[in-house]
């Protein structure tokens with residue numbers, strides 16, 4: 001995902017801003033990292049450049 005996506009996405013639970021912690025970056029895109037909600041503190045993983053913004057209780061039903 002591009003870092004500018006942070007301006008668009010928000011916490012699915014409370015719509016607050018997310019804080020980005022980058023673990024791996026390439027050509028301006030974040031490949032691996034973590035998004036943390038500034039309000040409720042929930043974390044959302046970024047895997048293979050795709051932010052997983054499903055609420056924690058729905059993740060098990062998501063396709064791999």
Ligand SMILES: [Zn+2]
Pocket residue numbers: 011012013014015016037038039040041042
């Ligand atoms: Zn939140």
